[in-house]
Amino acid sequence: MPHINVMTREISFKVVYCGPGLCGKTTNLRYIHEHWNAGHKGKMIELPTETERTLFFDFAPLDFGEIGGLKTRFQLFTVPGQVFYRETRQLVLKGADGIVFVADSQYPRMDSNEEAYYELKEHLQGLGRTLEDFPLVVQYNKRDLPAVATVEELRELVNKSGVPDFEAVASTGQNVFETFKALVKLVLAELRKKK
Amino acid sequence: MAEQQLVMYEEEFVQIQAVVDRLLRDAMAKVVMLVDMNGQLIAQSGETDHLDVVGLAVLTAGNVAATGGIARILRENGFAIQFHEGEKANIYTFLVSNRLILEVVFDARTSPGLVRLRLKKAGEALAVILEALSRKQNQPGFDLHFEGITDEDIDNLFND
Numbered sequence: 001m002p003h004i005n006v007m008t009r010e011i012s013f014k015v016v017y018c019g020p021g022l023c024g025k026t027t028n029l030r031y032i033h034e035h036w037n038a039g040h041k042g043k044m045i046e047l048p049t050e051t052e053r054t055l056f057f058d059f060a061p062l063d064f065g066e067i068g069g070l071k072t073r074f075q076l077f078t079v080p081g082q083v084f085y086r087e088t089r090q091l092v093l094k095g096a097d098g099i100v101f102v103a104d105s106q107y108p109r110m111d112s113n114e115e116a117y118y119e120l121k122e123h124l125q126g127l128g129r130t131l132e133d134f135p136l137v138v139q140y141n142k143r144d145l146p147a148v149a150t151v152e153e154l155r156e157l158v159n160k161s162g163v164p165d166f167e168a169v170a171s172t173g174q175n176v177f178e179t180f181k182a183l184v185k186l187v188l189a190e191l192r193k194k195k
Numbered sequence: 196m197a198e199q200q201l202v203m204y205e206e207e208f209v210q211i212q213a214v215v216d217r218l219l220r221d222a223m224a225k226v227v228m229l230v231d232m233n234g235q236l237i238a239q240s241g242e243t244d245h246l247d248v249v250g251l252a253v254l255t256a257g258n259v260a261a262t263g264g265i266a267r268i269l270r271e272n273g274f275a276i277q278f279h280e281g282e283k284a285n286i287y288t289f290l291v292s293n294r295l296i297l298e299v300v301f302d303a304r305t306s307p308g309l310v311r312l313r314l315k316k317a318g319e320a321l322a323v324i325l326e327a328l329s330r331k332q333n334q335p336g337f338d339l340h341f342e343g344i345t346d347e348d349i350d351n352l353f354n355d
């Protein structure tokens with residue numbers, strides 16, 4: 001449910017990056033915000049712990065120009081990935097128009113990926129939605145590291161529904177915009193569906 | 196409730212802006228903002244030129260969401276009013292019909308008591324407008340032109 005202002009002809013969408021702790025959600029957001037040139041951008045806000053882990057959320061407001069005669073704005077959020085912060089994650093996920101699930105490709109992180117994916121599935125079920133019908137994109141991050149699972153293995157684990165997915169290296173920006181772009185398409189397609 | 200989409204129409208927008216402007220004057224505040232539960236800024240008034248209002252709106256909503264979580268744990272219905280006292284700036288927030296957050300930033304030019312009084316009054320006025328707005332939500336009303344947008348248009352938007 002994007003926020004629409006008929007008078008100012010503005011529409012605003014909420015996109016949330018989720019996934020297990022340290023998978024690279026904040027890194028995705030920083031990269032997008034830093035390299036955004038499709039329109040105006042507001043300040044990025046980070047709410048981290050002393051050790052740079054996300055405590056509540058990160059936030060980046062991005063303006064596209066006009067789309068279909070409406071000033072279109074995307075507000076990007078990350079959730080805190082640490083298991084401990086489940087309650088906070090639920091708060092941040094509320095009202096999301098689209099979700100990027102970031103998985104950590106490293107073998108030792110497979111359990112965490114699966115756990116986070118399961119939590120997302122439950123969250124969507126709570127909204128009466130499914131992984132298939134919600135605007136969702138999956139990113140397999142940290143492809144630059146040794147000892148990473150194959151894409152097939154990851155797909156089996158965290159993309160059972162077969163949504164668009166991308167191999168990425170968020171720290172260098174590889175496929176970061178491609179991931180976001182794919183989500184924007186799904187989010188706008190969802191709006192067309194609603195009409 | 197809070198899940199329902201809120202489309203803002205001109206008639207109510209003008210009324211809301213008037214309430215927000217009046218609150219700014221009556222409470223002798225620095226800034227007044229109206230924000231939805233997702234942190235979308237709906238209306239603002241006052242000295243906002245050098246203020247990151249978008250950030251302020253989103254953090255305010257986050258703050259209210261966190262406080263709502265605390266209320267649930269305490270089996271409390273919610274905390275309708277919050278007060279933050281700083282050295283120079285103070286903030287009052289007020290929940291309107293559990294859907295919008297009315298926030299007043301003020302300094303020593305006025306008093307918390309006065310702000311609180313005016314805030315509640317403004318909140319009641321907004322609740323009435325919101326009620327009218329809610330009744331309008333299912334009107335077809337205005338045309339979104341998203342149908343004609345192709346994936347290629349979106350690619351081009353990214354300018355890369």
Ligand SMILES: Nc1nc2c(ncn2[C@@H]2O[C@H](COP(=O)(O)OP(=O)(O)OP(=O)(O)O)[C@@H](O)[C@H]2O)c(=O)[nH]1
Binds near residue numbers: 020021025028054170
């Ligand atoms: N090698 C490598 N490191 C990465 C990549 N993406 C992120 N990192 C690093 O992984 C660490 C964690 O990244 P964050 O973006 O903070 O992770 P997060 O998902 O926001 O973590 P939480 O906030 O705790 O949920 C940082 O040191 C990043 O620099 C990547 O693609 N490759």
Ligand SMILES: [Mg+2]
Binds near residue numbers: 025079081
């Ligand atoms: Mg983070």
